[in-house]
Amino acid sequence: MKKLIITALLALCITPSKAQKFVRKYQDRVDQVSKDNIIANLKAFEKLGIKTTGSVENDNALQWIRQQYLSYGYTEDQLMADPFSIGKEKSSNLIITKKGTVYPDRYVIICGHFDSINGPGVNDNGSGTSIILEAARILKDIPTDYSIKFIHFSGEEQGLYGSRHYVNEVAYTRKQRNLDIKMVFNIDEVGGKKGMFNDTVFCDEDQGGNSKNNTASAQVTRELMKCTALYSPLKTEIDPAEDSDYISFEKKGEVITGFFEYLRSDLPHTKDDTFANTDVMYVYNIGKATLGALQHFAGADHH
Structure with a gap:
């Protein structure tokens, strides 16, 4: 009898989740992604200059992101700074928490870095930053089953310092897991290069590192691909x-996925990573895919 119960339980575990279907309410919100907002965010990001970790420009970018959330109606108690150091340089991550209605203590993390080197970093990673902001704006008052953490990391370009600090000092303390993370959805360098035919996006799948999370990552990456096709x-x-920053989570065994540009631009980390050289329509379309996927992963209201 015990063997039969175990067999039944195993069958339940490996049964694939019900097929993803188009959800009209999700599409209605995807339709709210504003190309004008994306453009405004990218231009504002460019004006903030070279956001090297520890610089005044980096701190100004952090404050700009913070003000965006407050303008959307997020409250001070939903925003948390996570300060860290790289040698003598000090910087901070910014974490915004939107509580879920069914599983408030289980989190979907959507993240991307805002630091840059050698240039303003409009593609790498003003593109991801702008998309995360737009998703947060649209979902502000939409109930989701799972809590969402919108995270903006610094220190990525120097070696994932910000995300590593957050994972090792906040999400975990030594080996103790402080946050129940459902999955991590990272958006990094999705601006393409203007003039290239950008009709495809990479969906990032965990194929190495801590192998115990590879199967789960493959599943959510396929769900991400399906959402991209739907929305x-x-x-x-x-x-x-x-x-990129999801690797800090991967090393702890968390389930990860993400977006990255398919035709790789040669401009990131140069002075020419500017608004003029970024494919705005590509960012806009990835913004739509992101909002569709985030609603799916977090269980957004669809009634």
Whole structure:
């Protein structure tokens, strides 16, 4: 009898989740993604200059992001700074928490870095920053089953310092897990290059590192691909997850996925990573895919 129960439980565990279907309410919110807002965010990000971790420009960018959330109606108690140091340089991550209605203590994390090197970083990663802001604006008053943490990391360009600090000092304390994380959805460098035919986006799948989370990552990455097809005009390809902030979570065994541009621009980390060289329509379309996917992952109200 025990063997039969175990077999039944195993069957339940490996049964795939019910097929994703188009949700009209999700589309209605995806339709609220504003190209004008994306443009305004990218231009404002560019004006803030070279956001090297520890610089005045980096701190100004953090304060600008913070003010955006307050303008959307998020409250001070939903915003948390997470300060850290790289040698003598000081910086901070910014975490915004939107509580879920069914599983308030289980979190979907959507994240991206806002620091840059050698240039204003409009693609890398003003693009991801702008999309996260737009998703947060639209979902501000939408109930979700799971809590959402919108996280803006600093220190990524120097070696994932900000996300590593957050994971090791906030999400975990030594080996103790302080946050019940459902999944991590990272958006980094999704601006493409103006003039290229940007009709495809990479969906990042965990294919290395801590192998115990690879299967779960493959599942959520396929769900991300499906959401992209449902809610945007973009095509998708799978890319191995690497060299961005989700890796700090992956090392702790968390489930990760993310977006990255398919045709890789050669301008990030240069003075030419500017608004003029970024494909705004590509950012806009990835914004649509992001909002569709985030609603799916967090269980947004669809009644």
